Amino acid sequence: MRLGVIGAGAWGTALAQVAAGGGDDVLIWAYEPEVVDAINAAHVNTPYLPEVPLSPGIRATGDLAALADREALLVVTPAQHLGRILATLDTDAPLILCAKGIEAGTRRLMSDVAAAARPGSPIAVLSGPTFAREVAAGLPTAVTLACADEALGQRLAHRLARPTFRPYFSDDVVGAEIGGAVKNVMAIACGVVEGAGLGQNARAALISRGFAEMTRFGLALGARAETLAGLSGLGDLVLTCSSASSRNFSLGMGLGQGKPATELLADRRTVAEGAFTAPVLVEAAREAGADMPIADAVADLLAGKADVRAVIDRLMSRPLKRE
Numbered sequence: 487m488r489l490g491v492i493g494a495g496a497w498g499t500a501l502a503q504v505a506a507g508g509g510d511d512v513l514i515w516a517y518e519p520e521v522v523d524a525i526n527a528a529h530v531n532t533p534y535l536p537e538v539p540l541s542p543g544i545r546a547t548g549d550l551a552a553l554a555d556r557e558a559l560l561v562v563t564p565a566q567h568l569g570r571i572l573a574t575l576d577t578d579a580p581l582i583l584c585a586k587g588i589e590a591g592t593r594r595l596m597s598d599v600a601a602a603a604r605p606g607s608p609i610a611v612l613s614g615p616t617f618a619r620e621v622a623a624g625l626p627t628a629v630t631l632a633c634a635d636e637a638l639g640q641r642l643a644h645r646l647a648r649p650t651f652r653p654y655f656s657d658d659v660v661g662a663e664i665g666g667a668v669k670n671v672m673a674i675a676c677g678v679v680e681g682a683g684l685g686q687n688a689r690a691a692l693i694s695r696g697f698a699e700m701t702r703f704g705l706a707l708g709a710r711a712e713t714l715a716g717l718s719g720l721g722d723l724v725l726t727c728s729s730a731s732s733r734n735f736s737l738g739m740g741l742g743q744g745k746p747a748t749e750l751l752a753d754r755r756t757v758a759e760g761a762f763t764a765p766v767l768v769e770a771a772r773e774a775g776a777d778m779p780i781a782d783a784v785a786d787l788l789a790g791k792a793d794v795r796a797v798i799d800r801l802m803s804r805p806l807k808r809e
């Protein structure tokens with residue numbers, strides 16, 4: 487397959503490596519010219535995935551127009567840049583959305599952003615528990631591949647499958663997107679618990695109650711419960727809430743140690759999507775009538791409106807209720 491990858495951060499690069507390993511002709515678009523040069527000249531993505539020697543079959547470009555002949559495009563830019571970049575493309579090829587977030591200002595999921603920017607392109611979502619480094623190293627990984635058009639989704643799942651990369655098909659696009667967006671916010675919360683030394687009971691409680699929030703919000707937006715309990719929801723929630731390999735978790739650790747969000751986010755080259763998703767998730771949840779006290783707490787911490795002690799007291803003193 488002639489595959490295009492839009493975005494050469496850690497995840498786009500890892501996905502390019504998986505695809506090239508299976509023999510696909512892979513062209514990856516990078517935002518930074520130095521990334522284009524490093525991939526083409528030295529077969530390495532020095533800023534974002536330095537430890538992985540890349541397949542020589544991966545070619546890089548800084549020109550979005552060069553992607554016009556691609557049969558399918560993996561869209562792996564950070565969520566807040568996705569609409570602007572897709573709007574400049576010239577293609578009706580299927581778009582496989584891999585960013586995890588909600589657009590600030592519009593409160594749109596990535597599938598809505600993509601449909602508005604490229605109305606002629608069929609849309610699929612690839613999401614799940616996938617640390618880029620592990621995927622690039624060929625460690626076993628399973629993902630959700632969601633598409634409303636079952637025939638297309640099944641075809642894409644078969645084209646992307648590799649011996650160590652296993653897509654599970656779903657037709658619940660919204661469910662797959664909500665899991666990935668919400669888990670990043672919950673991972674920040676779990677990082678806070680770690681950084682503040684609040685213990686493993688608290689972390690397990692947050693994963694469990696965070697899943698309740700993800701489910702409430704997802705059901706309100708039309709997601710299916712089984713998708714939220716699958717790889718793209720609970721699976722990814724467990725991964726990122728349990729490991730300092732997660733950028734969102736490690737951002738939370740800094741907050742838990744009392745550092746201000748502004749300091750932690752300044753000059754950061756890699757993206758912690760939960761920091762952008764938390765405020766817009768709070769707005770979207772309010773609009774949908776879904777109670778999300780943990781997401782509220784993360785948004786307040788990030789905005790500097792409350793400190794760790796205050797948000798923990800707030801969460802623990804809520805009225806007792808049925809589970």
Ligand SMILES: NC(=O)C1=CN([C@@H]2O[C@H](COP(=O)(O)OP(=O)(O)OC[C@H]3O[C@@H](n4cnc5c(N)ncnc54)[C@H](O)[C@@H]3O)[C@@H](O)[C@H]2O)C=CC1
Pocket residue numbers: 493494495496497498499516517518534562563564565567584585586587616617618619755756757758759
């Ligand atoms: N890294 C991972 O393990 C995984 C990441 N994802 C998701 O993939 C998406 C991309 O994340 P990563 O590849 O990890 O990014 P990264 O943190 O490795 O790199 C940052 C990316 O942002 C791009 N960027 C910075 N400023 C930009 C601008 N003004 N316009 C366009 N692009 C710009 C950079 O070129 C680079 O591709 C995110 O939504 C993330 O949640 C999903 C699964 C796994």
Ligand SMILES: O=C(CO)COP(=O)(O)O
Pocket residue numbers: 586614615616617618670673722725726731732733734735757758759
């Ligand atoms: O989405 C991811 C794993 O599935 C990556 O998580 P972080 O962005 O928190 O590193």
